[in-house]
Amino acid sequence: xxxxxxxxxLALYDEPGIELIPGSHNQxxxxxxxxxxxxxxxxxxxxxxxxxxxxxxxxxxxLIFDASMxxxxxxxxxxxxxxxxxxxxxxxxxxHVDANCLPGEVILSEIDYPAPxxxxxxxxxxxx
Numbered sequence: 001x002x003x004x005x006x007x008x009x010l011a012l013y014d015e016p017g018i019e020l021i022p023g024s025h026n027q028x029x030x031x032x033x034x035x036x037x038x039x040x041x042x043x044x045x046x047x048x049x050x051x052x053x054x055x056x057x058x059x060x061x062x063l064i065f066d067a068s069m070x071x072x073x074x075x076x077x078x079x080x081x082x083x084x085x086x087x088x089x090x091x092x093x094x095x096h097v098d099a100n101c102l103p104g105e106v107i108l109s110e111i112d113y114p115a116p117x118x119x120x121x122x123x124x125x126x127x128x
Contacts, residue, residue: 005067005087011057012081016074018063019052025068033070045072057081086116089123099124 009018021033028034032050035043054074055063065071067085087093102121108114 002068003087003090003093005085005093007063007065007067007071008084008086009057009063010082011059011061011063013078014058015056015079015081016076017054017056018065019049019054019072019074020065021049021051021070022053024051024070025066029070037070089119091123091127094120094123094127097124 011017024033029037030051032043035041036045036047036049039045056074057063073079097120099121102124103111103114103117108117108121111117
């Protein structure tokens with residue numbers, strides 16, 4: 001089966017948030033959604049989507065969603081957030097991991113549950 005990737009977004013300032021398409025992680029895009037995603041047939045990435053649900057975030061809010069779900073940021077204010085994606089460690093997914101974004105050894109020693117970060121760091125070290 002496919003790997004579930006969970007996206008955690010912690011808003012550091014109030015922001016318009018994210019628009020999600022519920023259920024889109026389990027089905028193909030509708031023709032209209034695909035046109036918006038690809039910017040074709042007169043549609044653009046910022047056009048409204050009928051099934052879209054906007055989730056505004058206040059500073060300190062944590063939004064957790066399946067990263068396979070169709071989603072996009074909502075702009076209009078400055079957005080400042082901490083985003084982290086968690087999934088099983090797989091070689092084909094490691095290409096998307098920037099080692100500079102992972103906590104170093106000192107910070108790892110201060111985290112209550114460092115295992116996900118340590119697993120990614122170790123896997124990156126073993127990648128040719």
